[in-house]
Amino acid sequence: MADSVAPPSRSRDLDKLLLRNGNLVGPNFEPGAELRDDLQEYARILVVGAGGLGCELLKDLALSGFKNIDVIDMDRIEVTNLNRQFLFRVEDVGKPKAEVAAKRVMERVSGVNIVPHFCRIEDKEIPFYNDFNIIVLGLDSIEARSYINSVACSFLEYDSDDKPREETIKPMVDGGTEGFKGHARVIMPGVTPCFECTIWLFPPQVKFPLCTLAETPRTAAHCIEYAHLIKWDEVHSGKAFDPDDPEHMKWVYDKAVKRAELFGIPGVTYSLTQGVVKNIIPAIASTNAIISAACALETLKIASGCSKTLANYLTYNGVAGLHIKVTEFVKDKDCLVCGPGVLIELDSSVTLEKFINLLEDHPKLLISRASVSHRGKNLYMQAPPVLEEMTRSNLSLALYELMDKVAKDTIHVTGTTSKDGKKTSCLRKLRVVFKAIDGVTDMDTAGGA
Amino acid sequence: MVPLYDSKFLDDTFGNKYAFRLYASALSLSLSRSRFWVYLDQVQRTESFCLNSGKMIRLFKVKEKQRELAENANGKPPVKKQSPGELRLHKDIGELNLPKTCNIAFPNGKDDLMNFEVTIRPDEGYYLGGNFVFTFSVSPIYPHEAPKVKCKTKVYHPNIDLEGNVCLNILREDWKPVLNINTIIYGLFHLFTQPNYEDPLNHEAAAVLRDNPKLFESNVRRAMAGGYVGQTFFTRCM
Numbered sequence: 001m002a003d004s005v006a007p008p009s010r011s012r013d014l015d016k017l018l019l020r021n022g023n024l025v026g027p028n029f030e031p032g033a034e035l036r037d038d039l040q041e042y043a044r045i046l047v048v049g050a051g052g053l054g055c056e057l058l059k060d061l062a063l064s065g066f067k068n069i070d071v072i073d074m075d076r077i078e079v080t081n082l083n084r085q086f087l088f089r090v091e092d093v094g095k096p097k098a099e100v101a102a103k104r105v106m107e108r109v110s111g112v113n114i115v116p117h118f119c120r121i122e123d124k125e126i127p128f129y130n131d132f133n134i135i136v137l138g139l140d141s142i143e144a145r146s147y148i149n150s151v152a153c154s155f156l157e158y159d160s161d162d163k164p165r166e167e168t169i170k171p172m173v174d175g176g177t178e179g180f181k182g183h184a185r186v187i188m189p190g191v192t193p194c195f196e197c198t199i200w201l202f203p204p205q206v207k208f209p210l211c212t213l214a215e216t217p218r219t220a221a222h223c224i225e226y227a228h229l230i231k232w233d234e235v236h237s238g239k240a241f242d243p244d245d246p247e248h249m250k251w252v253y254d255k256a257v258k259r260a261e262l263f264g265i266p267g268v269t270y271s272l273t274q275g276v277v278k279n280i281i282p283a284i285a286s287t288n289a290i291i292s293a294a295c296a297l298e299t300l301k302i303a304s305g306c307s308k309t310l311a312n313y314l315t316y317n318g319v320a321g322l323h324i325k326v327t328e329f330v331k332d333k334d335c336l337v338c339g340p341g342v343l344i345e346l347d348s349s350v351t352l353e354k355f356i357n358l359l360e361d362h363p364k365l366l367i368s369r370a371s372v373s374h375r376g377k378n379l380y381m382q383a384p385p386v387l388e389e390m391t392r393s394n395l396s397l398a399l400y401e402l403m404d405k406v407a408k409d410t411i412h413v414t415g416t417t418s419k420d421g422k423k424t425s426c427l428r429k430l431r432v433v434f435k436a437i438d439g440v441t442d443m444d445t446a447g448g449a
Numbered sequence: 450m451v452p453l454y455d456s457k458f459l460d461d462t463f464g465n466k467y468a469f470r471l472y473a474s475a476l477s478l479s480l481s482r483s484r485f486w487v488y489l490d491q492v493q494r495t496e497s498f499c500l501n502s503g504k505m506i507r508l509f510k511v512k513e514k515q516r517e518l519a520e521n522a523n524g525k526p527p528v529k530k531q532s533p534g535e536l537r538l539h540k541d542i543g544e545l546n547l548p549k550t551c552n553i554a555f556p557n558g559k560d561d562l563m564n565f566e567v568t569i570r571p572d573e574g575y576y577l578g579g580n581f582v583f584t585f586s587v588s589p590i591y592p593h594e595a596p597k598v599k600c601k602t603k604v605y606h607p608n609i610d611l612e613g614n615v616c617l618n619i620l621r622e623d624w625k626p627v628l629n630i631n632t633i634i635y636g637l638f639h640l641f642t643q644p645n646y647e648d649p650l651n652h653e654a655a656a657v658l659r660d661n662p663k664l665f666e667s668n669v670r671r672a673m674a675g676g677y678v679g680q681t682f683f684t685r686c687m
Binding site for chain 2 (some may be wrong): 005096126142143146147150151154179196199200202204205207208209210211214229230233234237337371374375376377378382383384387388390391412414415425427
C-alpha cells in the first residue's frame with residue numbers, strides 16, 4: 001500500500017447520510033460536516049437497559065457517531081447472559097451490567113463517553129430523564145416501558161389549542177425481542193401513539209388456575225408453578241421467594257421434580273424451571289442485533305433529520321423465513337398519559353366542591369359525581385364511604401390550595417357521564433390553569449413577544 | 450448493519466422538524482417552576498431564530514448552555530409519578546358499589562389505593578357470621594395484570610388454601626382488563642355463598658364438602674369458632 005493514500009474516514013458510512021442531500025430527507029435538513037460534528041457534540045442519548053438489546057444499542061449508537069450516551073440498568077451480569085450480551089466476559093460475572101457495558105464500548109470506540117447508572121429506573125429523579133434528547137429503550141417488561149413512557153410523557157405540554165409544544169416532546173425509540181420475534185417503534189409523545197395508547201395490544205400473560213396446579217397438573221410447567229406458587233409459601237411461611245437466588249430456584253426445581261414424578265409428568269429441568277418462574281423466553285442474539293440496528297438508525301434519523309422516521313411500529317418475525325412490517329398505529333386522543341386532557345381555566349378561589357359541580361355543566365365533560373385526584377393525592381372520593389369521609393373536609397377548600405398552589409397542572413377526575421341518554425363511567429385528564437396567577441396568564445403570548 | 454432499510458422505511462410521514470424540537474427540548478430542563486417560563490420564552494425565540502437561519506448548531510449550543518445553567522439552578526420540585534394503573538384504580542375505587550356484607554379499608558391512608566383490605570361477612574350459607582379479610586395488591590400496570598389477592602384469615606374452605614391462596618378464575622386465567630375491583634369482590638363473596646369442590650385448593654375440605662356436607666358444615670363452624678379441624682388449628686373469626 002502506498003503511504004500517500006489517506007486512511008478512510010472513520011465516519012465514511014455516516015457521511016453518506018449526513019453530508020449529502022437527498023429526496024427522502026426532511027424539509028429542514030442541512031447536510032454538512034457541521035451537522036455531523038454537532039450531532040456528536042450535542043446530542044445526548046439515554047439507553048435504558050444494558051442487557052441483550054442494550055449491549056447492541058450501545059455499540060450501534062457509539063458507532064453511529066453519538067458521543068454523549070448514558071446507560072441505566074439495575075442488573076448484574078450472570079453466566080447465562082454471556083452467549084449474547086457480547087460486551088461481557090466470564091470474569092465480569094457479578095458486576096453491574098451498565099458499568100461493564102459502558103467501559104467495554106469506550107475501550108473499543110474512541111471518543112465516545114458513556115456514563116453508566118447502576119440503579120433502578122425508578123430510583124432516578126424525574127428531571128434526570130429530561131436531560132436527554134432521545135431515550136432509547138432496550139427493556140424486557142411492560143412495567144418498565146410503562147414507567148419510562150409516563151415519565152417521558154410528563155414533560156409534554158400542550159398549548160391552548162391542544163397542540164403539543166414541540167420543545168417539550170421527548171422522543172423515545174423502543175426495541176423489544178422475544179426469541180425470533182421483535183419490534184422497534186418510534187414514540188413522539190403528543191404526535192404518535194405512546195406506549196399506553198396501545199397497551200391493550202399486549203396479549204395477557206398465561207396464568208394457570210391455582211386449582212389445576214394443586215389438583216390436576218398435566219404439564220411440567222404446572223409442576224413448576226405448583227412448587228413456586230403454592231409449595232413455597234406452605235414451607236417458607238412469610239419468606240418471599242427471590243427468583244434471583246439460586247438456592248431458592250434449586251428448591252423450587254427439586255420440589256417440581258418430586259411432583260412431576262408423583263403424577264408421571266416428564267420434562268422438568270432446571271432451565272425450564274427458571275424459564276417458567278422468571279417468564280423467560282430464550283433470547284436470540286441475531287434478533288437483538290436486527291432490532292437494535294433498527295432502533296439506532298431511528299435515533300440517528302430523529303436527531304439529524306437525515307430521513308423521515310419510522311411511522312411508527314415495526315414488527316420483525318424470523319420464525320419461518322423472514323417477515324417485516326411497519327404499521328402506523330393511531331393515538332388515543334383521550335390517552336391519560338400522552339393526551340392533552342381538557343383545558344379548564346379557573347379562578348384561584350374556586351373550592352373543590354364548586355369545581356366538582358362545574359364538571360357537571362362543562363360541555364366537554366358533563367361528569368357527575370366526580371372523584372378528583374392530583375399527583376397521587378386523592379382530593380375527593382365519592383366512594384367507598386370510608387374514603388368519602390376521609391376526603392370530605394377538602395370540599396370546602398380552594399382547589400388552588402389543594403394543588404399546592406401550582407398555577408398550572410394536570411388532575412384526573414372519574415365519574416359518570418351521560419351520552420345519548422346513556423350513563424357511562426369515565427376517567428378523564430384535565431389541565432387546570434388558574435387565572436390571575438403571576439407569570440402564567442402571559443405565558444402563551446410570551447413566545448411571540 | 451442489516452438489510453432492513455428499504456424505501457418502505459423511508460416512506461413515512463415525519464420530517465426532520467423533530468430534530469429542532471429535540472434540541473430545544475433540553476432547554477426546558479429541570480428548572481424550578483417560576484424560572485421555567487422564563488426559559489421557555491427564550492427557547493421559543495431561539496427556535497424561531499434558528500429555524501429562520503437554518504442553522505441547527507446554534508440551537509445545539511444554546512441547548513448546552515441552558516443545560517449548564519439548569520445544573521446550577523437549585524430547587525427542582527419533587528414530582529410524584531402517578532402510574533396509569535393508579536389512575537384506573539382510582540376510577541374503580543371511586544365507583545365501588547359494595548353489598549353490606551363487604552367492607553373496604555385502606556391501611557396506608559387515603560393516598561395509597563394500591564394496597565387495601567376487603568372484609569367479607571357472609572350473610573348466608575356455611576360461612577354465616579364469619580369475618581374474612583383479603584389483602585389486595587395492585588400493580589402499576591393494572592388492569593393489564595390482575596390484582597394479587599390473598600386471604601389473610603385462615604379459613605377452612607375448598608377453594609382457599611391454608612396459605613391464603615385463592616382459586617378464583619378471574620384472578621388468574623380469566624382476568625380481563627374490562628373487569629374491575631368490584632367484580633373481584635363479588636367473586637370472592639360468591640366463594641363463601643357457593644364453595645365448590647370441583648376446583649379444590651384445600652383438597653381435604655373439598656372432599657368433605659363433596660362426600661358429607663353435614664360434616665363440612667360442622668367443620669366450618671368449628672374452624673370459625675376457633676379450634677382444630679383434623680391437625681389444623683384455625684383462629685376464631687366470628
